[in-house]
Amino acid sequence: MLKAWNVNLIVATFVLTVLGTFLTRSGILSSVHAFTRGTIGYYFLAFIAIVLITSVALVAGNSSGLSSKGHLDAVASRETTFLMNNLLLSVLTFTVLLGTLFPLVAEAIRGVKVSVGAPFFNRMGLPIMVATLFLLGVGPLLPWHRTTRHELYHRIRIPGAVLVGVLIVAFVAGVRDVYALLAIAFGTFALATVVREFWRGAAARMQSKGENAGVALARLVSSNGHRYGGYVAHAGLVIAVIGIAASSAFKVEREVTLTPGQTVNVAGITARFEQVWGRQEPQRTTIGADVTLLKGQRIIGRLEPTQHFYTSSEEPVPTPAVRSTLARDVYINLMAFEENGSSATLRVLVEPMVIWIWLGGLIVCLGALIALWPRRRHAAQPVSVPIVPGLTEQQRKRRKRSRSRRPVAAGATAASEVSS
């Protein structure tokens, strides 16, 4: 299905990548990411023109060869969630592109300069991402092809209960922002779905093969790497999203001016300003502040936020100091200081669960690794977890027969072809 659309997406991906490089190199947008302004912009533009025109011409010319008739067994099926997911991510890409280029469009048509920054992208992007997160949870619950209403209820009831429960708990805990609430709720829902899949798969193995839990899990993952690696990746993404939601919903920020020895309390962390110091380096002068972090009376860390003054630049470059733990990140920024060191203005930020964002990313990579791990093609029939328990043996046989007529696509599929 959707061959032509897939090719369009591939072409768009390449063109957008080149466009991204063009935007930062040509100097047509002012942004933290843009640098250099030279004649390279014109060469780049010519390159983009060639790429765009050539690829679109190729796709247009070959559209007849790419078209495919699709078939869906039912609306409530995994294929549908894939289509919806595809749509949502495409709309997100379009939104980001629109926001990035809109200042140019507005200038071209109205002659007025406008800025499109973080508030726009947050406002537009968050709903789409939350919807995608919902699909992340629902997708694995829906079987391929079709399902019955009874089966659907059976699958959804535990993760659904988890969703409602987490929603209530988060609301009571003080989360009021709609998107943070939805992100945490949908994320936990998706996590519950993943856990359920592992549970059912391991339970089936334990029952049919008599393996214990550990062995069953290990063999489950190794024999169905694509599927369970994918689930691990889902879990990683959810963990990252929950980290993002929690760190922004529970963020606390304070700015104070302190004299040496004074402390400030932010969200349970005490920061004590010790002194301001200066250091001369070959290409810059660095002014820094010593700050001690305490929890109650116990010292938990020392931070040194700095400001770098470079000879060539007018504005100083501040370097915040950060202390990361699983529970929270503490950032301290040196905003201003008295020349005689008598006081300093510090901005203290406490954001919970930031490391989870990185951990989630690592788990996604782990999931990808599991999915990509090369597997021996063993002759033994892998235990297939019944996806659609309603199918009769005859239907299953008919399905296998139609599958074997297909050209072999990937290694894992080949294993099943051989074994069935």
Added chain:
Amino acid sequence: MSGRFVRLCAVLVLSVGAQSLALGQPSAPRTPKPTIVTPADSALDAETRSLATQLRCPVCQGLSVQDSPSELAQQMRDVVRQQLQDGKSPDEVKQYFVARYGEWILMAPPASGFNWLVYSLPGIVLALGIVFLVVLIRRWTSAPRDAASPATPNPSHTMH
């Protein structure tokens, strides 16, 4: 730039001087003064912060006035705070800056006139996409099975 360097050298000299002074003293542990500063996070602070994130720092590359470390941004934050304290509404404060810097000073374009395009297009595209998808799904669920392309995925072994 020379002025700034003189100031910085002053800090360096003073910090070095302080060290040498300390060396000359009989060593005694520095007991920190037990004064705790609790910044009162009033509604004014929160409102200033929220408004400052919607204004763009004129001298920085795309940073908001709240995030920017530059002196002008700090001065703008002071102006925002002062005006809010004087009783101006957030819209009036934003209007003050727009009258002097232009629409560009707002981090997201005001939703009026031509700018409606950037706020409504994503929703329109999404709606069109959903309509297209519904049509496609209808067509595909009613198409006979044999017409299916052989690319339907293998359900029990792959994720996709």
Added chain:
Amino acid sequence: MKWKRGVIAALIAVPSIGLLGFGLTRDPGAIPSPLPGRAAPTFTLPAFTRGDSAPPSLAANDSVRLAALSGDVIVLNFYASWCLACRDEHEVLRSVAAKYVGTDVHFFGVLYNDSPANAIRWLGEMGTLPYPSLADPHSRTAIDYGLYGVPETFFIGRDGRVAYKHTGPVTQDVLVSKIEALRAASRAAAGGVQ
């Protein structure tokens, strides 16, 4: 159906390339100011240096009130001692301002994010100006004028409106032509619009 797709392709490619090409001709750092045509924001700022040829009525550390000068042409130049580009226009300002001493054209320098001590030292090095320099301690006036860098020069007409804002070092041609155009506007027409 190939031509239909070709038309769609052209509809996508041509405006995109056109837009990006247009973008290449624009400067993202140049912000057009909404001030020209509007009343110049008033200020009362202390003069930290009188300048060589300041009017005798202006004593040291006196404040300059913009409102007091309505009906005259005013040139307001924002500068700083740390600003490299300000050095390029310094001589131009000095020589042109010297020609207008004693006329109804008033020059003022406004210091931006700098200390008067630094400015006096800088003026001593670059050459003192024939007009006063004003201190703007919290950049309130700079923000009032929509400043986003230095140097910036504002030309205020007899009617009290900002006629023109020049970003970057000002040249002799620009200075003289703008001043003369504003001087030519008759006093009667400027009925005290503030």
